[in-house]
Amino acid sequence: MIQIAGLRKSFGGKPVLAGVDLGVERGESLCVIGQSGTGKSVLLKCILGLTAPDAGRILWRGRPLDAASRPDFMSGFGMLFQGAALFDSLTVWQNVAFRLRQRMPDPQARAIAVEKLARVGLGPDTADLMPAELSGGMAKRAGLARAIADDPQVIFFDEPTTGLDPIRARRINGLIRGIVTETGATAITITHDMDSVRAIGDRVALLQDGQIAWDGPVSRMDHAQPLAGFLGNTPLL
Numbered sequence: 640m641i642q643i644a645g646l647r648k649s650f651g652g653k654p655v656l657a658g659v660d661l662g663v664e665r666g667e668s669l670c671v672i673g674q675s676g677t678g679k680s681v682l683l684k685c686i687l688g689l690t691a692p693d694a695g696r697i698l699w700r701g702r703p704l705d706a707a708s709r710p711d712f713m714s715g716f717g718m719l720f721q722g723a724a725l726f727d728s729l730t731v732w733q734n735v736a737f738r739l740r741q742r743m744p745d746p747q748a749r750a751i752a753v754e755k756l757a758r759v760g761l762g763p764d765t766a767d768l769m770p771a772e773l774s775g776g777m778a779k780r781a782g783l784a785r786a787i788a789d790d791p792q793v794i795f796f797d798e799p800t801t802g803l804d805p806i807r808a809r810r811i812n813g814l815i816r817g818i819v820t821e822t823g824a825t826a827i828t829i830t831h832d833m834d835s836v837r838a839i840g841d842r843v844a845l846l847q848d849g850q851i852a853w854d855g856p857v858s859r860m861d862h863a864q865p866l867a868g869f870l871g872n873t874p875l876l
């Protein structure tokens with residue numbers, strides 16, 4: 640679905656990505672882990688077209704992800720931002736339906752938003768609330784509803800459990816896994832949270848010193864030497 644080869648990016652002469660090779664297959668859930676500052680966000684920004692790599696290739700369905708293919712890619716992806724990142728001045732349903740409202744009338748977009756809110760465990764009474772009225776866990780759920788509103792083929796989860804207590808984090812992880820499984824979406828999750836990796840991931844890739852130091856099934860990670868320092872329930876900080 641997405642293939643990355645030889646991706647390089649430096650800032651001020653300092654290499655952050657030093658030849659990243661990574662792929663994710665259709666319907667697969669990939670978690671990218673790595674210590675703080677190893678370039679996980681830079682990698683995500685390169686895929687999303689927010690940062691231009693210095694070298695390397697990103698293929699989307701076998702085609703280079705460039706100006707010609709990017710609109711197709713952008714119309715088929717959803718994203719759960721760290722901290723949910725809801726628009727303060729829009730109601731919850733307007734946030735969830737943000738993209739839908741560009742191509743359908745409000746009543747139709749609202750109905751889909753209410754359905755997606757229900758999928759993440761938020762009742763119809765939350766639809767007309769403002770983001771400031773939501774708890775952290777509710778905001779994360781609303782962000783998740785927005786990520787899936789347009790039935791994306793690829794969903795990016797950026798640190799999905801940041802700022803949540805362990806119980807809410809577990810619920811969000813369970814929701815994400817359920818949604819990824821039932822929709823068949825391809826998922827890429829960037830996380831410090833090994834509980835998230837176990838709950839959400841089929842595969843895990845360790846980004847270290849600008850390259851993928853280990854890449855394999857989550858079921859094998861407990862025996863992977865390069866991951867030894869990251870395992871247990873200790874966050875990767």
Ligand SMILES: Nc1ncnc2c1ncn2[C@@H]1O[C@H](COP(=O)(O)OP(=O)(O)OP(=O)(O)O)[C@@H](O)[C@H]1O
Pocket residue numbers: 650651655673674675676677678679680681682
């Ligand atoms: N626009 C930029 N200009 C200069 N340096 C940058 C820029 N973006 C990222 N960096 C640097 O690239 C490195 C990797 O940053 P990045 O945010 O990708 O790390 P990360 O692995 O996502 O960390 P964290 O887990 O803490 O979010 C850092 O040293 C950061 O300072």
